[in-house]
Amino acid sequence: MVETKPRIVRFDRVQKSYDGETLVIKDLNLDIEAGEFLTMLGPSGSGKTTCLMMLAGFEPATYGEIYLNDQPINHVAPHRRSIGMVFQNYALFPHMTVAENLAFPLQVRKVPKPDIRVKVERILDMVRLSGFESRQPAQLSGGQQQRVAVARALVFEPALVLMDEPLGALDKNLREEMQYEIKRIHDNLGITVIYVTHDQSEALTMSSRIAVFNDGVIQQLATPSVLYEEPENAFVAQFIGENNRLRGKVASVDGDYCEVVLRDGATVRALKVNVSGKGASTCLSLRPERVAIEPNGQAEENVLNGRVEELIYLGDHIRARLTVAGEDEFIVKVPNAPRHASLSEGTWIQLAWAAEDCRALDASGKEAAPA
Amino acid sequence: MPTPTDDVMRTADGTPLKISLQRALVRSRLRALLLVLPLLAFVLVFFLFPIGHMLFRSVDNRIVGSVLPRTAVAIQDWDPDRAKLPDEAVFEALVRDIQAAFKDRTLGRVGRRLNYEKPGMSSLFRKSGRGAARITGAPYRDRMIAIDKRWGDSSTWRLIHRESGALTSAYFLAAADLKLSERGAIVRQPEPRRIYLTLFYRTLWMSGLITVLCLLLGYPVSYLLATLPLRISNLLMILVLLPFWTSLLVRTTAWIALLQTEGVLNDIMVFAGLLSEDGRLQMIHNKFGTVVAMVHILLPFMILPLYSVMKTIPPSLMRAARSLGATPFTAFVRVYMPNTVAGVGAGCIMVFILSIGYYITPALVGGRTGTFISNFIALHVGETLNWGLAAALGALLLGLVLALYLIYDRIVGVDNMKLG
Ligand SMILES: Nc1ncnc2c1ncn2[C@@H]1O[C@H](COP(=O)(O)OP(=O)(O)OP(=O)(O)O)[C@@H](O)[C@H]1O
Ligand SMILES: [Mg+2]
Numbered sequence: 001m002v003e004t005k006p007r008i009v010r011f012d013r014v015q016k017s018y019d020g021e022t023l024v025i026k027d028l029n030l031d032i033e034a035g036e037f038l039t040m041l042g043p044s045g046s047g048k049t050t051c052l053m054m055l056a057g058f059e060p061a062t063y064g065e066i067y068l069n070d071q072p073i074n075h076v077a078p079h080r081r082s083i084g085m086v087f088q089n090y091a092l093f094p095h096m097t098v099a100e101n102l103a104f105p106l107q108v109r110k111v112p113k114p115d116i117r118v119k120v121e122r123i124l125d126m127v128r129l130s131g132f133e134s135r136q137p138a139q140l141s142g143g144q145q146q147r148v149a150v151a152r153a154l155v156f157e158p159a160l161v162l163m164d165e166p167l168g169a170l171d172k173n174l175r176e177e178m179q180y181e182i183k184r185i186h187d188n189l190g191i192t193v194i195y196v197t198h199d200q201s202e203a204l205t206m207s208s209r210i211a212v213f214n215d216g217v218i219q220q221l222a223t224p225s226v227l228y229e230e231p232e233n234a235f236v237a238q239f240i241g242e243n244n245r246l247r248g249k250v251a252s253v254d255g256d257y258c259e260v261v262l263r264d265g266a267t268v269r270a271l272k273v274n275v276s277g278k279g280a281s282t283c284l285s286l287r288p289e290r291v292a293i294e295p296n297g298q299a300e301e302n303v304l305n306g307r308v309e310e311l312i313y314l315g316d317h318i319r320a321r322l323t324v325a326g327e328d329e330f331i332v333k334v335p336n337a338p339r340h341a342s343l344s345e346g347t348w349i350q351l352a353w354a355a356e357d358c359r360a361l362d363a364s365g366k367e368a369a370p371a
Numbered sequence: 372m373p374t375p376t377d378d379v380m381r382t383a384d385g386t387p388l389k390i391s392l393q394r395a396l397v398r399s400r401l402r403a404l405l406l407v408l409p410l411l412a413f414v415l416v417f418f419l420f421p422i423g424h425m426l427f428r429s430v431d432n433r434i435v436g437s438v439l440p441r442t443a444v445a446i447q448d449w450d451p452d453r454a455k456l457p458d459e460a461v462f463e464a465l466v467r468d469i470q471a472a473f474k475d476r477t478l479g480r481v482g483r484r485l486n487y488e489k490p491g492m493s494s495l496f497r498k499s500g501r502g503a504a505r506i507t508g509a510p511y512r513d514r515m516i517a518i519d520k521r522w523g524d525s526s527t528w529r530l531i532h533r534e535s536g537a538l539t540s541a542y543f544l545a546a547a548d549l550k551l552s553e554r555g556a557i558v559r560q561p562e563p564r565r566i567y568l569t570l571f572y573r574t575l576w577m578s579g580l581i582t583v584l585c586l587l588l589g590y591p592v593s594y595l596l597a598t599l600p601l602r603i604s605n606l607l608m609i610l611v612l613l614p615f616w617t618s619l620l621v622r623t624t625a626w627i628a629l630l631q632t633e634g635v636l637n638d639i640m641v642f643a644g645l646l647s648e649d650g651r652l653q654m655i656h657n658k659f660g661t662v663v664a665m666v667h668i669l670l671p672f673m674i675l676p677l678y679s680v681m682k683t684i685p686p687s688l689m690r691a692a693r694s695l696g697a698t699p700f701t702a703f704v705r706v707y708m709p710n711t712v713a714g715v716g717a718g719c720i721m722v723f724i725l726s727i728g729y730y731i732t733p734a735l736v737g738g739r740t741g742t743f744i745s746n747f748i749a750l751h752v753g754e755t756l757n758w759g760l761a762a763a764l765g766a767l768l769l770g771l772v773l774a775l776y777l778i779y780d781r782i783v784g785v786d787n788m789k790l791g
Contacts, residue, residue, distance in 0.1 A: 056690075056694055057693075058693070078693040078694055079693050079696050079702075082696065085694040087691055089687060091688050091691035092691075093691075094710065095709040095710055095712075105696050108696045156695065156696065
C-alpha cells in the first residue's frame with residue numbers, strides 16, 4: 001500500500017464488551033492512513049458503530065489502546081479529539097437554524113465572528129445549500145439534512161471524519177447523488193474518512209479500502225477490487241457481491257491449486273486460498289459472471305452439468321438459477337443475446353469455468369446474510 | 372351533461388370537489404361528535420354551568436329588589452345627590468315592604484346584604500322589622516325615624532338607592548380591597564379591612580417560589596430518569612409516582628409530624644445539639660411549612676412533563692455536540708436545555724396554576740401567615756356565607772390564571788407545551 005502516508009488512526013488489540021459477558025469487538029488491530037476513505041462493512045450487530053463510538057470517545061475500550069496521530073486517546077475527552085462525526089440520524093440541533101448548527105463547532109472553538117460567517121458560507125456552498133441558512137432542520141428534506149450534517153462535521157476542518165450510515169435513510173437516487181458528493185468532498189479536502197455502511201455497492205464505489213466486519217472481527221481488509229476478486233474466506237465471498245458456493249472435500253493439493261471432490265462426486269480444480277490441506281472440507285467460491293454456458297468445445301478446466309430451475313428476465317440479462325452438484329442456489333447470468341435465447345426451465349446445460357476463478361475457501365458453516 | 376366552464380375542480384358527477392369533500396366529512400364529524408357527546412354534556416352540566424353560575428353570583432344583587440320591591444321602585448325618583456330625605460311615598464313603601472318581609476322572615480337577608488356595605492345595617496333592619504309591624508298609618512316618615520333615627524340619615528337611603536339595582540360591583544370591589552364611598556366614588560377599604568390584595572400577592576409569589584423550587588428539584592431528577600437504563604429508571608419512576616398514590620391528607624399531615632416544634636426534625640436537631648430545647652424552630656403553620664409541603668406534593672407534576680420531553684431527546688444530540696468540540700457543560704446548556712423548554716413550560720404552568728388554587732395543604736399547614744386566597748374563598752363559602760364575595764374572589768383568581776396562560780402563550784406558545 002501507500003507507504004509514505006502517515007498513520008492517523010491505530011487500533012491496537014482493542015476489545016470491547018458492554019455487559020462483561022460477551023465481546024462485541026474481539027481483538028481489533030487496524031491501521032488507517034491519512035487521506036484514506038476506509039469503509040466498515042458488515043451485517044447488523046457486527047460492531048461497526050461500537051468501533052466508531054470508541055474512536056470518537058463515547059465508549060471506553062475494555063482492553064487495548066486506540067491511537068490518534070500516534071497519541072493514545074483512551075483518556076482524552078470526546079471534545080478534545082477533534083474528530084468530525086456524522087450520526088446515523090443526523091443529530092442536527094432542532095432548536096437552531098442551519099447556519100447556527102454549522103456555526104456551533106466554530107463558536108465553541110471561539111473562532112471570531114466574521115471568520116465564522118465566512119466559513120459557514122463556504123461550507124454551505126460546498127454542500128450546495130446556499131440560501132438555506134435560516135431554515136430549521138425540520139424544514140429540510142432528508143437529503144438536505146444529511147448534507148447539513150456532513151457540513152457540520154467538516155466545518156471545523158477536522159483531519160478525521162467518521163460517518164455512521166449517513167445515507168441509511170435516503171432513497172436510491174438521493175443516495176447515489178450523496179455518495180458522489182461525499183466522495184468529491186473527500187477528494188477535495190484530502191481528509192480521512194471512516195465510513196460505516198450496510199450497503200456493499202456503496203462500499204465498493206466509494207472506498208479506498210474496505211474492512212469487512214463479522215462478529216466483532218475484521219474478516220478481510222483490502223481494496224474494493226481485491227475484496228471482490230480475491231475474497232479470503234467464505235464469509236467475505238458470500239457477503240460481497242453475488243457468489244456461488246459449492247461444498248466439497250479437498251482430494252489433492254498441487255502447488256497453488258487443488259482438486260476438490262464435490263458432494264455428488266464430481267471433481268473440480270480450484271485455486272487453493274484458505275484450506276489446510278488434503279482431506280479438509282472446503283467451500284468453493286465462484287462469481288456468476290465467470291461461468292460460461294455451453295462452452296462450445298473450448299478447453300476449460302472445469303466442466304459441469306446443471307439443471308435449469310428458474311429463469312428471471314431482467315432485460316439486459318437473464319438470471320438463471322440452476323442445480324449444480326446438489327446445490328440448488330447456483331446462479332448464472334446469461335447475456336440477452338440471440339444465441340442464448342433457447343434456455344428453458346427443466347433442461348440440462350453445460351457450464352464451464354477456469355480453475356483460477358474458483359477459490360477454495362474455509363468451510364465455515366455460517367450463512368452470511370447478504371446485505 | 373354540460374361541461375362547467377369555470378375552473379372549479381369537480382367530481383365525476385359535476386359537484387364541486389369542495390362540496391363533496393365536505394359532505395364526506397360531515398358523516399365522520401357527526402360520528403366524532405356522538406362519541407364525545409356524553410363528556411360534553413357532563414362538562415356542560417357539572418362544570419361550565421356551575422362556573423357560569425358562580426360568575427353571575429359575583430355581580431348578582433337581586434336581594435334588595437326582591438325583598439323590598441315597593442321601596443326599590445319608589446326610590447328611583449329620589450335624587451341621592453341632594454341632602455333631602457325621600458318623600459312620604461317612599462317611606463310608605465318601605466313600611467309595607469318591611470311588614471311583608473318581617474312576616475316572611477326574609478328581612479334578615481336584606482340586613483345582612485346591606486351590612487357588607489355599611490356596618491350596623493343588620494341591626495337596623497332587625498329593629499325596624501319589629502317596630503314597623505305596629506305602624507298602621509301615616510305619617511310613615513316620622514314613625515320610622517322614631518323607631519331608629521338612622522332612617523332620618525340620607526346616607527342610609529343612598530345605600531338603599533345604590534343597591535336596589537339588579538347588578539352590583541360591590542363584591543368585586545371588596546375582593547380588590549375597594550369600596551364605593553357614600554357619594555359613589557371608588558375608594559380603598561379602611562386599613563384593617565385590606566386583606567385580599569395582600570392575599571393575592573402572597574398567593575402569587577409563593578406559587579412562583581414553589582414553581583421555581585419544583586423546577587430546581589425536578590430537573591435533575593427528570594434528567595436522571597430519562598438517561599438511566601430503563602430498568603433502573605422505571606424503579607425510580609415508581610418512587611416519583613408513589614406520592615400520587617398516597618392520600619393528600621396523609622402526606623400533608625406527615626409534614627406536620629416532621630416539621631412541628633415537637634416534631635421529628637426539631638427533635639433530631641435538639642438531640643444533635645444544633646438547637647437548644649427552647650430554641651426549637653417554628654417550621655410549620657407558616658409560609659415555610661406551606662412551601663415545603665406544597666413543593667413535595669406538586670413535584671410529580673413538574674417531573675412528569677419534563678421526563679416525557681427529555682425522553683424524546685436522542686442521546687446522539689449531546690454526543691454530536693461533544694464531538695463538535697463542546698465541553699459537557701456547554702453541550703448541556705446550549706443543546707440539551709433549549710430542547711427541554713417545552714417540558715419546562717408545561718411543568719411550570721402546571722405547578723403554578725395548581726398551586727395558585729391550592730386549598731387543603733395551606734389550610735392544614737399554612738397557619739395564619741401561610742394561607743392562600745383559596746382558603747378565604749372557602750371561608751366565605753362555608754362560614755360567613757358571603758357567596759357573592761367568594762364568587763368575586765374566585766372570578767378574579769380565574770381571570771388571573773387565564774391572563775397568565777395567555778402571557779405564557781405569547782411568550783412560549785401553547786402548541787410548544789408537552790404535558791406527557
Ligand atoms: N449500549 C449498548 N449496550 C449493550 N450492548 C450494546 C450496546 N450497543 C451495542 N451493543 C451490542 O453490541 C453489538 C454491536 O453493536 P453495534 O451497534 O456496534 O453494531 P453495528 O455493527 O453498528 O450494527 P448496525 O449495522 O445494526 O448498526 C450488538 O450485538 C449490540 O447488541
Ligand atoms: Mg450501527
